[in-house]
Amino acid sequence: MAFCLQGFPVSRGVAIGRAVRIAPTxxxxxxxxxxxxxxxxxxxxxxxxxxxxxxxxxxxxxxxxxxxxxxxxxxxxxxxxxxxxxxxxxxxxxxxxxxxxxxxxxxxxxxxxxxxxxxxxxxxxxxxxxxxxxxxxxxxxxxxxxxxxGTPSPTSLSASATTQLNAGQGEAANTPLVLVAHDLSPADMLNFKKTVFAGFVTDVGGKTSHTAIVARSMDIPAVVGARSASQLVRQGDMVIIDGDAGVLIVEPSPILLQEYAFKQRQGEIERERLNRLIHTPAVTLDGQEIELLANIEVPSDATAARNVGAMGVGLFRSEFLFMGRGGDLPSEDEQYESYRLAVQNMNGRPVTIRTVDVGADKPLDGHKSDQLNPALGLRAIRWSLSEPSMFLAQLRAILRAAAHGPVHLLLPMLGSVKEAKQALGFIERARQELQARDVAHGAVQVGAMIEVPGAALMAREFAQLFDFLSIGTNDLIQYTLAIDRADEAVAHLYDPLHPAVLRLVETTIREGRAAGKPVTVCGEMAGDPSMTRLLLGLGLRSFSMHPTRILPIKKEVLQSDTHKLAPWANALLRSDDVQAAMDHAPGG
Missing domain, CATH: 1.10.274.10 (PtsI, HPr-binding domain)
Structure with a gap:
């Protein structure tokens, strides 16, 4: 009997095949x-x-x-x-x-x-x-x-076992297989390259889980967080993974199989078309040049970003250097080498490095936080300002990396002008310390990350203090709506199209442009093609996203006319049914 399971869509595309079910050890x-x-x-x-x-x-x-x-x-x-x-x-x-x-x-x-x-x-x-x-x-x-x-890895099925499973269904040995597991490790993911698995589904995980991150980078159709999939799906069941909708369909009807097979072919054709856009400038129909940047996690990601035509790195998350170290903090030299590598890998294109976005609620020192509400506590820039030696070491490392190419420095979770001036003071102090040591360093542009409502409402003042603004829509939505999207009880209330969120985004873009300062969106909204025309209509001219999303966004940009989109987007801000209005976005 056919049934569907809903999870999180984390990697686009359709996979069709027989299920290989792996129970958690x-x-x-x-x-x-x-x-x-x-x-x-x-x-x-x-x-x-x-x-x-x-x-x-x-x-x-x-x-x-x-x-x-x-x-x-x-x-x-x-x-x-x-x-x-x-x-x-x-x-x-x-x-x-x-x-x-x-x-x-x-x-x-x-x-x-x-x-x-x-x-x-x-x-x-x-x-x-x-x-x-x-x-x-x-x-x-x-x-x-x-x-x-003595149990083998989930993905280490031998060719004979694969053939046996297909033979049991009366099919050829090359019939695609879909892995259904409680969870998959990075090592298991690596083995995907050596197997016939066409996609995978896991019981656990979310959009920011390592499994999801790697699935996106490998461009494998995947659904995570499908709860009891590994228990409900039987070995050898015919399944469909819809990576765009986050749906697993088990034992589909022949008609549904035909529909998804057609969708799969269309997806392959679309990818080929998108690849032809790599070297095409991102310019709208009315001549507006749009900056498409990449979000990266580690220095070598810069190469993948460059390969898909990213104009630079809009967000380099430095947290990977600080986490999983058993209490040790990275030295200035260690950080410098990582930042330098990212800068050099971009071959002269700018790299925006965000200072560490962790805090007392995160296990860097091996001690459990005693804060009642860590999400509203000592984290991001607040934590950096409370740890001067750590903060100065990171700032010196970033300034030193700027000697090798254009670097932008981004400060996370700023909430007030006082905090902003404190942080700017630390940057100047770090520069003076390098000068005193006669260490080579370069100039950086400094930006403020707008991810709390207070910062968005202070966008005019921040635009006067900083060289650029960057909107982190993920946190901005959560803080504006008081919703933890990882909490299943309220995740359905997480709404990027909530009028309050859109007005804060529009305010930030407008104030930045009025001051002549660039504004970038670096949250998930930037990599969502359904949001591209809205953001263009609100005046956004710089998007930063996971490298795999750059070409789909570029396609939307090339088909858009900002002259037509601007009045529509402004009217949408006053709409009482934003979703309905989104369905009527002007075309090119």
Whole structure:
């Protein structure tokens, strides 16, 4: 019987094939006690599994580094490094050993017990991105359990097993397969390149999970957060993944199969058309030049951004340098090398580096936050201002990288002129310190990130203080509507088209343009083609997004006339049914 499951759409396209269902290893663990004289042996089993997984991940990383043509190398390498750091986390290892020693649990049971404790700690974090890092710990534990039990990796199906599954359905050995799993690790994702899997679905994860990030970079049709998919889907079921709608269709009717097969072919044709736009300037029908920039996570992402025609980097998230380090902060030199690499990889195109957007609600120092509401507490620029030595080290590193190419420096979560002036004072102090040390550095343009309503309402004052403004729509929507989009109870209320949100965006764009300062949108709205004409009509001329979204947005730009869009967008701000008005956007 046909049925549908709804999840999060994280990677475009359609995949059709037979389901290969993988149950989570940590849900199928034998729980047994051991004798006192078995403690050392159990610990050695665990260490052997850890070392085997570490070796496996290092081999995958080496193979990825050798694959110079792999566009996904940067993100996968970074995620493999995160998993290697988690594997060798001393606190995690000590906790598991204590459970084996004191409670006399078997190795598998001890590992799963500590996983449950760690998962609860992640669940208490306010930041949705950090909450989803729980999946990384689960993936590492799952991989160790597979070694302890001698179970193969989810994606390591042999050719004979693949043939057997297809033969059971009376089909050819090359029939596409779709992986349905509780979750997938970066290492499992890497194996997609060596298998016949056409797409995947996971029970857990969100739009900012590592699984989603890598799926987008690999351009694999995928749906995450489909809850009980791995339990409801049977081995060998015919399934359809609609990566655009975030839907999994199980045992579809012949008519539905034909419809989606047609949609799949159309998608392939559309991608070929989009690839022809790489070298086409992003200019509207009425001659407006539009800047299309890329959001990147690690320095090597800059290469992928350049390959799809990005005019620069509109948001380089520096958090990857600070996280998963067991309490250590990156040195100035370490940061400088990463920023320099990103700048050089862009070959003279500007790189906007955001100062670290973490805080007391995030596990950088190994201590749990005692704030009642960390999302409204000491985070982003507030945390940086409270840690002068850390902040100055990062600012010096960014200024030094600016000696190698054009760099813009972006300050996150500013809320007042006082904060802004404090931050600008730190930048000047960092410059003076480099001059005193006679260290080469360059000039930077400094921008304010508009992601709280107070900052949007102060856009005029900020435009006078800064060289540019950058709107972070993800946080702006959440703070304006008091909605955590990662909370399933209220996620349906997360609305980019809410009139209050649109008015704050329009105010920021208008005030920036009035002051002659560039304004960029770098949240998810920038990479959503359904929002492109609205943002153009509101006066936006600079978009920053994940590299895979640049060509679809460019297509919208090339078909738009801002003279027609401006009056429509302004009227829409006063509409009591914004969604209906969006359906009647003027064409070219």
């Amino acid at each position: 940590h849900l199928d663990v034998a729980r047994y006690f051991i004798e006192p004289d078995q403690v050392d042996a159990e610990w050695e089993r665990l260490r052997a599994a850890r070392d085997a997984v570490a070796h496996e991940l290092r081999q995958l990383a080496l193979s990825l580094q050798r694959d110079k043509a792999a566009e996904t190398s940067s993100e996968l390498l970074a995620l493999l490094e995160v998993h290697l750091m988690l594997l060798h986390d001393e606190m995690l290892a000590a906790s598991v050993r204590d459970i084996i020693t004191q409670r006399r649990y078997g190795a598998e049971w001890a590992l799963v017990t500590q996983l449950e404790i760690t998962s609860k700690q992640f669940d208490e974090m306010a930041d949705p991105y950090l909450r989803e890092r729980k999946a990384d710990v689960q993936q590492v534990v799952d991989r160790m359990l597979r070694h302890l039990k």
